Amino acid sequence: MPRDEIDGGRTEHLPGGAEAKGGLSRRSFLQIAAGATGAAMATKATVARAGNGWSMGLEGVPREKLLWMYETMLKSRWWEEEMKEAFLAGKDGLYGAFHISIGEEASAVGVMAALREDDYIASNHRGHAHLVAKGGDIDKMSGELFFRSNGYNLGFGGSMHITDVSKGILGMNGIIGPQYLFAAGAGYSAKVRGTDQVAVAFGGDGSVNNGWYYSGLRNAALYKLPMIAVIENNGYQISMPQARTNNLVNLSQLGAGMDIPHETVNGMDVLAVYAVTQRAVARARRGDGPTLIEAKNYRYYDHSGLAGAKPGVFGAFGLPYRSDSENRAWMAEDPIPKLRRQLVANAILTDEEATQIEDAVRARVLQSLDTARNAARVAHDAALSHVFADTKVPASQFAV
Amino acid sequence: MAPKPGNYAVLEAIQHEMRRDPHLTMLYEYQRPTAVSPTGTVIDLHAEFGEPRIPDWGPIDEEWFVGGGAGIAMTGVRTIARVPSMCTLRCFELVFNQVGKLRHMTGGQVNMPLVIWQDASGRRPGSAGQHADAGQEALYAAIPGIKVVVPANPHDAKGLMIAALRDPDPVIFFHYSGINSVSVDVPDEGYVIPIGEAAIRQEGTDITLVGYGPAAIEINKSLPDLAAAGISAEVIDPRSIKPLPIEAINASVRKTGKLLVVDHGHETLGTASEIIARVAMAVPGAKLARSTFPDAPPPGAAEMITWMTPDAPKIVDAVRKMVA
Numbered sequence: 018m019p020r021d022e023i024d025g026g027r028t029e030h031l032p033g034g035a036e037a038k039g040g041l042s043r044r045s046f047l048q049i050a051a052g053a054t055g056a057a058m059a060t061k062a063t064v065a066r067a068g069n070g071w072s073m074g075l076e077g078v079p080r081e082k083l084l085w086m087y088e089t090m091l092k093s094r095w096w097e098e099e100m101k102e103a104f105l106a107g108k109d110g111l112y113g114a115f116h117i118s119i120g121e122e123a124s125a126v127g128v129m130a131a132l133r134e135d136d137y138i139a140s141n142h143r144g145h146a147h148l149v150a151k152g153g154d155i156d157k158m159s160g161e162l163f164f165r166s167n168g169y170n171l172g173f174g175g176s177m178h179i180t181d182v183s184k185g186i187l188g189m190n191g192i193i194g195p196q197y198l199f200a201a202g203a204g205y206s207a208k209v210r211g212t213d214q215v216a217v218a219f220g221g222d223g224s225v226n227n228g229w230y231y232s233g234l235r236n237a238a239l240y241k242l243p244m245i246a247v248i249e250n251n252g253y254q255i256s257m258p259q260a261r262t263n264n265l266v267n268l269s270q271l272g273a274g275m276d277i278p279h280e281t282v283n284g285m286d287v288l289a290v291y292a293v294t295q296r297a298v299a300r301a302r303r304g305d306g307p308t309l310i311e312a313k314n315y316r317y318y319d320h321s322g323l324a325g326a327k328p329g330v331f332g333a334f335g336l337p338y339r340s341d342s343e344n345r346a347w348m349a350e351d352p353i354p355k356l357r358r359q360l361v362a363n364a365i366l367t368d369e370e371a372t373q374i375e376d377a378v379r380a381r382v383l384q385s386l387d388t389a390r391n392a393a394r395v396a397h398d399a400a401l402s403h404v405f406a407d408t409k410v411p412a413s414q415f416a417v
Numbered sequence: 418m419a420p421k422p423g424n425y426a427v428l429e430a431i432q433h434e435m436r437r438d439p440h441l442t443m444l445y446e447y448q449r450p451t452a453v454s455p456t457g458t459v460i461d462l463h464a465e466f467g468e469p470r471i472p473d474w475g476p477i478d479e480e481w482f483v484g485g486g487a488g489i490a491m492t493g494v495r496t497i498a499r500v501p502s503m504c505t506l507r508c509f510e511l512v513f514n515q516v517g518k519l520r521h522m523t524g525g526q527v528n529m530p531l532v533i534w535q536d537a538s539g540r541r542p543g544s545a546g547q548h549a550d551a552g553q554e555a556l557y558a559a560i561p562g563i564k565v566v567v568p569a570n571p572h573d574a575k576g577l578m579i580a581a582l583r584d585p586d587p588v589i590f591f592h593y594s595g596i597n598s599v600s601v602d603v604p605d606e607g608y609v610i611p612i613g614e615a616a617i618r619q620e621g622t623d624i625t626l627v628g629y630g631p632a633a634i635e636i637n638k639s640l641p642d643l644a645a646a647g648i649s650a651e652v653i654d655p656r657s658i659k660p661l662p663i664e665a666i667n668a669s670v671r672k673t674g675k676l677l678v679v680d681h682g683h684e685t686l687g688t689a690s691e692i693i694a695r696v697a698m699a700v701p702g703a704k705l706a707r708s709t710f711p712d713a714p715p716p717g718a719a720e721m722i723t724w725m726t727p728d729a730p731k732i733v734d735a736v737r738k739m740v741a
Contacts, residue, residue, distance in 0.1 A: 137492065171524030180523040187491055188523060192514050195484055202488020202496075208469045209442050209494050216488075232481045239476065240469065403525040404562050406585035 073288035075359055083356075083365055084374070086130055086287050090122040090353050091378045093149040098331070099382050100162060101318070105328045109390060111162065114177040114191070116143040117318040119332075123352035124249050124312035125150045127290025128217060131298045137185040137203040137216035139196035142177050143249075143316070144189035147219055152184045159385040165392035172395035173403065185214075193224050197233025197246055204242035204301070215243045215301040223254030225271055226262055234307055238277050243301035245294065248311045249284060255320045256338035272309035284312030285350040288359075315347035418604050423597035425452040426571035427534070428460045430578035431497065433607040435466055438495055441582065442470045444482045445499035449473070483508035483533060487516050490531040495582065499534045506553060508533075516587045517562035529562075532581045533589045539631045540681055540710065540726040541595075545717030551631060551710065552682020554591045555691070558659035564612055565659040567591040569633035570599040573656055576610030584612060593630045615662035617669075621651035623740050625669040626732070627692060628679035629655050636679055638729035639736070646733070648740055658688050666692065667699045675739055678707040679727050685712050708735055 075083055097119050104111045118125070125146035132138075132151075140147040148158060154169075161168030162176050169179045180188035187199050200218035207214040224230055225248060237244040248269070254262045265271070272279025278300065282293045290312055297308035317332035319325055325333030332348060334341045360366040366374075401409045421429070428450055435441045443450065443462070450462040450471060463471040475482075482498035489496040500508060512533070519527040541549050558565040564586055568574035574596060581588035618633075619640065628636045633654045643650050651669045655662050670676045676696055680689035689707040697705060708727040715722050 139488070169524070170522065170526070173524045174522050178522045180519075180526050182491070182523075182526050187488070188519065188527070190515075192510075195487075195511065195515050198480065198484030198511070199488035199491065201481075202485040202490075203492045204488075205442070205469065205485060206489040206492040206494045209440050209489070229480060229484065232478055232484065236476065236478065236481045236485060239474075240472065403521045405564075406520070406528070410561070 071289065072283060072286045072355075073292050075288055075363060075365070078288065078291070080365055082130060083360060086126050086291070087353075087356050087360060087366075087371070088374055088378060089126045089129075089150050090287065090356065091375050092155065092382065093122050093125065093146040094119060094353060095375075095379045095382045096149060096155050096158065096385070097145055099379070099386060100159070101323065101326060102328060103386060104323055105326065109163065113162075113164070113175045114142070114321060115162070115323070116145075116177065116321045118143045118146040118316065120317040120347060120351070121249055121251060121284070121314045122146045123287040124247065124284040124290050124314055125219075127287040127312075128245075128247055128294045128310075130287070130291045131294035132215065132217065135185060135212075136214050137187055137200065139187045139199035139203065139216065139218045140189045141193070141196055141219050141221065141224065142189060142191055142321075143221065144179070144219065145176070148179055148181070148186055148189070151181075151186050153179070153181055153186060155382060155385040156388045157181075159389035160392050163389040163392065164395065165389055166395050167389065167392035171399070173400075194220065194227050194229035196220055196224070197230040199233075200246070201233040201237040201242055201244045201307075204237060204244040204307075205240060207243055208240070213243070213302045215245060215298050217245045217247055219247050219249060221254065222248060222250040222252065222259050222268060223257075223262065224248065225268055226254065230271070231275075234272070234277060234309060235275055237307035238275050241304055241306040243304070244307040245297045245301060246307065246309045247294075248309070250311050250313050251316045252313075253316075253320070253339065256336075258338070267311060269309055269311035277307055277309050279309040279311070281311040281313060284314030285347070285352045285355070287352050287356055315344070317344060317348060418602045419454075419456065420600045421454050421571055421603040422452070423568075423571040423574050423592070423599070425454050425460065426575040426603045427578050427592065428452045428462065429603070429605075430575040430582070430607070432460055432462060432465065434579060434582040435462065435470065438582075440470070440494045441497070442489060442494055443497040443499060444472070444475060444486055446475045446477055446482070446501050448501065450499075479505055479507040480511060483516065483531075484511045486531050486533075487511065487519075487529065490529050490587075491519070491527055493528070495530040495532075497532045497534055497582070499536075501536045505535075506556065509556070512557060512563060512587075512589070513560050517560040520586070521562060528585060529587045530585060531587045532578075533587070534578075535589055535591050537591050537593045537630075539593045539595045540715055540722055542719035542722050543717055544715075546714050549715035549717075549722060551593070552680065552687050554589070554630075554658055555682050555686065555688045557589050558661075558688070562586065563659060564588045564657070565591065566612055566657045567593070567630040568596060568656060569630050569654050570596055570601045572601045572603050573610055573616070573654075575603055576608050577612065577656065579607055580609045580612050583609065588612065591630065595631045595634055599634060610656065613657045613660040613662055615665040616654045616656055617665065618652040618654055619650065621649035622673060623649045624675040624677060624736055625651045625653060625666065625673045626677050626679065626736070627653045627655065627666055629658065629688075631681045632679040632727060635728045636732060639732040642729070642733045643736055646737060648736060650736065655692075661691065661695070663692070663695045663699070667696060670696050670700045670703045674702075675704045676706070677732070677735055677739060679732055680707060680709045681727060682709060683712050684709045704739060706735060706739060708732065
């Protein structure tokens with residue numbers, strides 16, 4: 018099944034019909050890019066114009082931030098890869114939901130690179146990369162997938178519900194759509210408390226097919242809330258291609274009817290996502306309300322679980338709803354080697370240093386799985402606590 | 418201290434708590450939160466607290482009040498979601514899968530100080546079908562992690578609202594319109610009626626009558642006739658249905674040996690069913706009966722809906738038969 022071409026949304030759409038750039042053609046954009054080299058590229062004009070469907074240069078982005086992007090995408094990538102291997106190996110008896118976000122790291126990391134530690138995110142079922150990028154502790158993440166006592170949610174949640182309120186992570190969530198309401202609410206809360214915090218909702222292309230995205234964004238626009246909605250459009254609502262779930266090609270257009278600034282970005286380019294999110298964050302912090310960002314990307318594995326996945330093989334193949342060559346086409350655009358090539362080519366890192374970073378990340382990931390393996394199991398009767406703040410519920414399963 | 422209408426009493430409670438908690442916020446759709454007491458005192462929450470705690474406008478969007486309110490509450494700001502009229506269930510999914518579950522699902526990480534102030538129409542002629550409903554509190558009470566209170570008069574409404582606004586967990590406050598005109602003194606100062614504490618309205622020895630909200634109003638109306646018939650009824654208003662103060666009811670039935678539960682919700686799987694089941698297990702041999710609205714939607718014509726509603730004459734008749 019060929020996927021919709023990433024062809025549109027090259028213009029940031031602003032309310033009232035104003036547009037951030039005047040419909041540049043591909044050729045004119047490339048001419049601008051070719052004509053400006055080195056640090057001179059980091060002009061406001063390029064930041065304003067790049068992103069929307071195009072790849073970005075790294076000029077103007079501090080070295081530490083570039084290294085953080087590289088390391089964080091790797092951390093999420095390898096954490097999910099090693100967890101996948103553990104699921105497939107079967108030795109750990111892993112069970113439960115497992116929605117792999119491999120392939121989608123650039124949108125998570127690019128968005129989070131533009132946020133502060135005290136900002137909020139409301140994540141969805143495919144949220145491991147969001148958590149890692151927002152500062153989530155991979156030891157606690159691993160513990161939660163093993164349903165152990167060292168897990169983020171103490172074994173109550175599993176993969177799909179990992180939450181860290183202390184880091185502004187309002188939780189992954191197994192239901193499609195409430196993220197938009199939660200993020201708008203968190204933005205409302207920032208207004209009440211008089212802070213300049215921003216709240217970001219993450220949803221997939223399927224998440225705009227019920228009404229909550231509309232309610233969250235519509236009210237964020239009404240009350241000018243510091244909210245950003247990020248639609249990570251990986252082309253498939255579970256196994257249903259976007260063309261069969263939506264009349265739109267570019268889901269960012271949904272912002273037009275609400276007069277909300279909206280743009281489509283190349284979700285396989287972390288720097289492009291970062292540039293677009295920076296604009297949205299600035300808008301939110303200065304009280305100008307929400308932004309809708311569509312990041313087009315792809316997941317290399319199945320919707321949930323490990324259909325088509327094999328030990329030691331990167332990606333899931335032979336899935337009935339998409340072609341292997343389509344998967345490989347997107348893998349050829351993989352954001353991690355792409356950033357690595359940029360970092361090396363622009364002398365931010367040597368190739369050797371890039372490898373060292375990756376090796377260290379991988380070792381740290383494996384250590385987190387070991388920590389989970391060795392963590393204590395949960396007590397069965399803990400299940401009756403945390404329903405309410407200060408009382409347990411009765412164990413009604415015992416009749417007499 | 419003087420009688421105050423129910424709406425005024427609830428706004429007095431919210432005003433009291435908004436003065437204590439500088440962040441307490443309310444989302445609502447219409448009916449700007451203002452009220453005038455019988456002595457002329459005006460409460461205007463928007464004028465007093467302003468944007469954004471009391472927005473001066475709002476959409477017809479129950480999912481926003483509850484889902485957005487949950488997002489506000491999760492970030493540490495206590496929030497009231499005012500859900501207007503007709504006992505709507507539009508936000509039910511959000512209450513079921515998010516509001517009630519998030520604390521548990523996250524291993525205790527998420528606090529949800531959210532009060533859903535749910536208007537409830539109650540059985541009344543002329544509205545028909547969607548605007549004459551009752552009993553939805555039982556649906557919400559079936560959800561883990563949710564507390565549900567149903568005041569039967571303005572005094573309890575104020576005390577229960579203040580309790581809800583100090584509770585660490587989500588509370589649904591069912592506000593039946595019929596309670597607004599019940600004449601009862603309401604203190605000016607703030608006070609708490611603990612959630613989960615029943616009110617024993619009248620002590621008696623022949624039979625226990627249990628009902629809350631609109632059913633409690635009808636039970637109260639039946640008391641002069643019962644007294645005239647020489648029947649000594651013990652009357653309990655549970656006020657909270659989750660947690661349900663079942664021990665107060667059990668203790669009374671152990672004394673009287675008879676229980677009539679009056680419920681304006683439907684017969685099947687309503688609050689009356691739960692109370693009867695619990696008492697049946699705890700007090701073997703007690704004589705148990707319930708009077709509920711039938712398992713049919715409420716019709717508009719007065720002849721039909723009045724005939725269907727468990728009201729004072731039907732309560733008197735049932736009690737007479739049970740104690741005969």
